Amino acid sequence: MDTIFAQATAQGRAGVCVVRISGPQAFDIAEKIAFPLPEVRQAAVRPIIGQDGGVIDSALVLTFKGPSSFTGEDVVELHLHGSIAVVRAVLALLSTFPDTRLAEPGEFTRRAMENGKLDLTQVEGLGDLIEAETEAQRKQALRVLSGHLGQRVDAWREKLIRAAALLEVTIDFADEDVPVDVSPEVRGLLRDVNDDLLKEIAGTHTAERIRTGFEVAIIGRPNAGKSTLLNALAGRDAAITSAVAGTTRDVIEVRMDLGGLPVTLLDTAGLRDGADEVEAIGIERALKRAADADLRIFLVEDDEDLPVAALPEDIRMRPKADLRDSAEGAISGTTGQGVSQLISTVQAILGARSLTAGLATHERHRVALQKAADGLSVSMSVLDHGPDQYDIASEELRHSIRALEALVGRIDVENLLDVIFSSFCLGK
Numbered sequence: 001m002d003t004i005f006a007q008a009t010a011q012g013r014a015g016v017c018v019v020r021i022s023g024p025q026a027f028d029i030a031e032k033i034a035f036p037l038p039e040v041r042q043a044a045v046r047p048i049i050g051q052d053g054g055v056i057d058s059a060l061v062l063t064f065k066g067p068s069s070f071t072g073e074d075v076v077e078l079h080l081h082g083s084i085a086v087v088r089a090v091l092a093l094l095s096t097f098p099d100t101r102l103a104e105p106g107e108f109t110r111r112a113m114e115n116g117k118l119d120l121t122q123v124e125g126l127g128d129l130i131e132a133e134t135e136a137q138r139k140q141a142l143r144v145l146s147g148h149l150g151q152r153v154d155a156w157r158e159k160l161i162r163a164a165a166l167l168e169v170t171i172d173f174a175d176e177d178v179p180v181d182v183s184p185e186v187r188g189l190l191r192d193v194n195d196d197l198l199k200e201i202a203g204t205h206t207a208e209r210i211r212t213g214f215e216v217a218i219i220g221r222p223n224a225g226k227s228t229l230l231n232a233l234a235g236r237d238a239a240i241t242s243a244v245a246g247t248t249r250d251v252i253e254v255r256m257d258l259g260g261l262p263v264t265l266l267d268t269a270g271l272r273d274g275a276d277e278v279e280a281i282g283i284e285r286a287l288k289r290a291a292d293a294d295l296r297i298f299l300v301e302d303d304e305d306l307p308v309a310a311l312p313e314d315i316r317m318r319p320k321a322d323l324r325d326s327a328e329g330a331i332s333g334t335t336g337q338g339v340s341q342l343i344s345t346v347q348a349i350l351g352a353r354s355l356t357a358g359l360a361t362h363e364r365h366r367v368a369l370q371k372a373a374d375g376l377s378v379s380m381s382v383l384d385h386g387p388d389q390y391d392i393a394s395e396e397l398r399h400s401i402r403a404l405e406a407l408v409g410r411i412d413v414e415n416l417l418d419v420i421f422s423s424f425c426l427g428k
Helices: 026-033 084-094 106-112 120-131 135-145 148-174 184-203 204-212 224-235 277-292 339-354 363-383 389-407 414-422
Strands: 003-007 014-022 043-049 055-064 076-082 100-102 212-220 252-258 263-266 297-298 315-316
Touching: 003 084, 003 106, 014 026, 014 084, 014 106, 014 339, 026 055, 026 076, 026 084, 043 212, 055 084, 084 224, 106 120, 106 414, 120 135, 120 148, 135 148, 135 204, 135 263, 148 184, 148 363, 148 389, 184 204, 184 363, 184 389, 204 263, 204 339, 204 363, 212 224, 212 339, 224 252, 224 297, 224 339, 252 339, 263 339, 297 339, 315 339, 363 389
Parallel strands: 003 100, 212 263, 212 297, 297 315
Antiparallel strands: 003 014, 014 076, 043 055, 055 076, 252 263
């Protein structure tokens, strides 16, 4: 296996830059350019010596002996001064050693998975942690990276293997008297796992929303103050405001951090009849996005019909509080009246939803969990037909077990790995 290297910190000028080396020759290479190497898991400042014998830089050098390293291989980190010239010179120096090459995106993490340091869900958790922009995203990604989902999957898998083994024993001794009826224990194991799977599946939508962002749509008729409210919430002029009806003709999106939760605010086209062709397209899109949003804020009068069916937690407010004699239940993006209360309400609603989030954070996770649950459902149904159908129940259990194994990356994920790791930055 080649020894790989890459810059592990962001490109460009910085105070410090980390270059990581991993593989069978990591220590030998580091010994030649930063002699003498510090003891394993200790740090020391060493000059980095180029091919001509000159000093390229003075670096803090750390060594990690495999398998007690991030990748599970021998790893050396060079903490250099963050000069572009220094980094370029060190990378060029490392490329001169045989069987040593620049790492591909995500290759350090891929080696960590292949060496049993991470499962596939932890890899995805690491990717989400790198991309995290809000506190809720950070916490959720860290839970997945810590291996909690993989541990739950292992526990479910063990129970299913136990259930399948019990059924196999009954099948093997079908022509003999089996002293114990295994069906009660099998049903108990399947019921426990099935209940857990259904709970986890129910929490996948919220968990994925924390990862990608909740969508909150502002809905109302033209000139109801939707764009002005969006600008007030965003704290900037994200949308054009005008007294001319139909100014907003497409869905305008503004991404925000509300109380640690990622939220995308949607300013939709004003809903009205008699719009021109272009505005009509915007209205159609507005209705679609509003229906799909996680939460809707309606800016409507008390006697006005809602253009989209409201859900129990949706918010209804009267627009343009600054132009009313009574501002009760009204809001104004112009003066800011009611805006802070609206923000608090949105935070409370989405915060309560986030408490129901599970550990499964990707659509891939949900699909695998659903496949496992479907297999269990069939198995439990078949068990009711007696021992003659146990072979079918056992096969369905194997389908469930394979779905869980694919979830953590043990089988059938080679094509998926290239997609996942291609999204990682170089050096990770």
